[in-house]
Amino acid sequence: xxxxxIEEADAISYGEGVSxxxxxxxxxxxxxxxxxxxxxxxxxxxxxxxxxxxxxVLILNGKAVIVSHEGVETPARPMxxxxxxxNEKHCLKNVGEKDLxxxxxxxxxxxxxx
Amino acid sequence: xxxxxIEEADAISYGEGVSxxxxxxxxxxxxxxxxxxxxxxxxxxxxxxxxxxxxxVLILNGKAVIVSHEGVETPARPMxxxxxxxNEKHCLKNVGEKDLxxxxxxxxxxxxxx
Numbered sequence: 378x379x380x381x382x383i384e385e386a387d388a389i390s391y392g393e394g395v396s397x398x399x400x401x402x403x404x405x406x407x408x409x410x411x412x413x414x415x416x417x418x419x420x421x422x423x424x425x426x427x428x429x430x431x432x433x434v435l436i437l438n439g440k441a442v443i444v445s446h447e448g449v450e451t452p453a454r455p456m457x458x459x460x461x462x463x464n465e466k467h468c469l470k471n472v473g474e475k476d477l478x479x480x481x482x483x484x485x486x487x488x489x490x491x
Numbered sequence: 492x493x494x495x496x497i498e499e500a501d502a503i504s505y506g507e508g509v510s511x512x513x514x515x516x517x518x519x520x521x522x523x524x525x526x527x528x529x530x531x532x533x534x535x536x537x538x539x540x541x542x543x544x545x546x547x548v549l550i551l552n553g554k555a556v557i558v559s560h561e562g563v564e565t566p567a568r569p570m571x572x573x574x575x576x577x578n579e580k581h582c583l584k585n586v587g588e589k590d591l592x593x594x595x596x597x598x599x600x601x602x603x604x605x
Contacts (some may be wrong), residue, residue, distance in 0.1 A: 378557070378560070378573065378574065378575050378576070378579055379559055379561050379572075379573065379574040380565050380567055380571060380572075380573050381571065381572060382570055382571050382572075383549070383570050383571070383572055384570070386529065400549075400572045401547045401572055401574045404588055405574050406574065407545065407574065408545060408576075408577070409523065409524060409545065409598045410523060410524045410547065410596065410598070412547045412549065412572060412596070431521065431522060431523065432531055433515045433521065433596070434554075435497070435514075435525065435526065435594055436551075437570075443492070443494055444602065445492050445585045446492070451494050452493055456496060456497050456498070456551075457494060457495065457496050457497070458493075458494075458495060458496075458497055458514045458526060459492065459494050460492065460493040460495065460515045460519050460520065460549065461492050461521055462492070462522075463522070465492055467492065480549055480594070482523070482524065482526070482547070482596055484523045
């Protein structure tokens with residue numbers, strides 16, 4: 378068993394104003410899926426991209442807008458969950474005044490190749 | 492894409508003082524793993540059990556103690572992540588005065604059979 382604060386995982390730059398921490402991944406022995414935590418600075422956004430694996434997201438702090446495949450923008454707040462199926466274009470924008478933090482889980486292949 | 496508050500998922504009793512919400516599961520189209528949110532009342536505990544799949548947990552609110560396979564008790568607080576490998580006995584106790592809330596992800600077979 379591993380118990381650790383998410384702050385103990387290294388924060389890696391993931392584009393301008395975005396950092397990623399791999400909290401539970403292959404290094405920790407995860408056999409199927411990976412827990413990552415992202416911090417997005419005010420006014421910044423995660424990449425608007427697509428890939429052939431799903432995201433399971435939970436907003437932890439801050440104010441987000443989720444941009445869908447069709448470009449539709451939907452607000453999301455802490456304790457909102459987002460399921461993004463494979464091959465759906467998406468991004469998360471920080472539209473608040475504080476950092477946006479969310480946890481985002483992907484199958485192993487999603488973390489290997491991102 | 493699905494965006495919803497975790498409160499929109501039905502809370503199912505999961506033993507005395509414990510409720511479970513399946514937030515992103517097979518019904519939502521999850522192909523590999525399932526997001527569940529648990530609420531544990533003060534003084535209560537999730538079952539002390541074992542199974543052949545992993546847990547990836549993030550504490551959201553409250554004060555927890557994690558009991559390991561060997562019976563070792565480790566405190567955990569919000570933004571602590573816990574990786575419980577397959578076949579390791581475990582439970583989460585609420586040792587605080589408010590509800591303990593955590594998100595716990597398992598592979599599909601873990602939600603089918605729990």
